[in-house]
Amino acid sequence: MKTFLALLCFFSLSSAFAATVKRERNGQAYLVNIFGHIHQNPTKSSQSLTTIACGHPLRLLKEIAVETKTETVLFAGEWNLVASGPYEGYIRQEQLTAKKPECFQDRFPKFFNDLGLEVTDMFYWGRLYDHYEMGKSEQP
Numbered sequence: 743m744k745t746f747l748a749l750l751c752f753f754s755l756s757s758a759f760a761a762t763v764k765r766e767r768n769g770q771a772y773l774v775n776i777f778g779h780i781h782q783n784p785t786k787s788s789q790s791l792t793t794i795a796c797g798h799p800l801r802l803l804k805e806i807a808v809e810t811k812t813e814t815v816l817f818a819g820e821w822n823l824v825a826s827g828p829y830e831g832y833i834r835q836e837q838l839t840a841k842k843p844e845c846f847q848d849r850f851p852k853f854f855n856d857l858g859l860e861v862t863d864m865f866y867w868g869r870l871y872d873h874y875e876m877g878k879s880e881q882p
Contacts, residue, residue: 770840772841773833773837780829781833792829822834822835
């Protein structure tokens with residue numbers, strides 16, 4: 743009986759702490775690269791929650807503390823917190839744009855469909871863009 747009461751108290755306390763912060767929409771963005779990933783954590787090597795394609799609409803999120811009513815836009819350095827369908831995770835800020843981009847898939851749909859890309863191909867192309875660094879190289 744004591745174990746049951748202890749578990750009941752633990753779960754009620756953990757649900758009380760979880761309810762103190764809620765996430766709300768903070769705008770919309772689109773994926774720029776041909777494929778990309780929504781990550782579980784704001785790191786390049788974190789687990790991928792889902793693979794998305796160029797032009798995919800994403801909801802940008804912000805966190806609101808219920809008690810203090812303070813808003814925080816969630817991003818860790820170069821990462822933004824986004825939502826797409828049932829998935830909430832992180833994506834690199836440089837892979838997002840405010841306007842829907844002109845994507846390769848949209849410009850050349852017949853060619854793109856004839857490539858016959860499988861899900862694993864899309865996953866690996868998305869991982870490539872996660873690790874690809876944009877910018878200029880330094881000359882000695």
